[in-house]
Amino acid sequence: MSDWLTLPLIEAPAATDRSKTVIYKISDGFIRTNANIRRRVPMFQLWAHLVSVVPPINNISILEKGPLKPDLTTLKNSVACFRGVKRPYDDEAHGESVIIYVLNVGVTLGFDPTSPCMAKSVKLSTDALLTIQVKRTGPLREGDIDIVGIVTRIERVIGEGSAPCLPYGYEERYGERLW
């Protein structure tokens, strides 16, 4: 059961070259903080939309067998990628090393204390999307794997446009669009 707080390394298209694959680690601090305050929704969403599996919690097969299944994606399903958050971030004036991936997700996971598995599938409106923030790092090694960034946030934000739906005001809020 405690495995639900142990997320694996994830693969993603490289920010600079979409055809290449890089490895990211999900922030220990983000997981720890959410676990400590009992905030489960972001954790469930990390499992479903970055790891591409339902979270390993008791009775989760209820959702897998149900009529509404969560979209299981990875960052390889991203529809866009941006760099820079235009605000101070660590030692950077404009958060230049922050990468933002955009996922268009139709069904996500929410928390439901009345469910035997504590989770529920939720159909989302199409005018909002998920953004995933990654802080690029120097190469970190875990075993023989090079990790090049830490996933620090997953957030659902208001979008604009369709197919793909991009974050509202993306031209003003991010430094540049990479792809």
Place this chain on the structure above:
Amino acid sequence: MGTRSATANVFGDPMPESTAVNQLYERYDPVAAYYLESDCVEYVKSDSIAIYDRIDEFLTLIFDETRSNLIGFKLKGFKNIFEQRLKHISQLRNIQFIDLVSAIETIFTLVGDKVMAAHDERREKAYKAARELASNDNVTLSSDFLKAA
């Protein structure tokens, strides 16, 4: 650990299974939390699917799925604000908690001239809404947040 089940968790420490179970099943009590790697403080009233609405480089409002109910806010670049503006006040008052109403007011002093000069009603309303929520819910953050993060 005896026969008790434990798993090495993502924090590098052994996590008793009972703790992870609690973290799945226990009730969510709204509390402000500091996220070190993204350097922000976030407060949400419920553990629900939320929509984040960026107001500016310092403030994001958090709404419920209907988008009509404000359920939280995120204060960005918080470490710098704390170090430059709030830390000494906390020390002066000899208090262990940062009142986030004061934090929001302090942040607004940084952007207020621009907001007022531009008659930017959206931003002004957003700061007022965040301040009101923080006040109504008496939202605070431990002044040890950097150690705890």
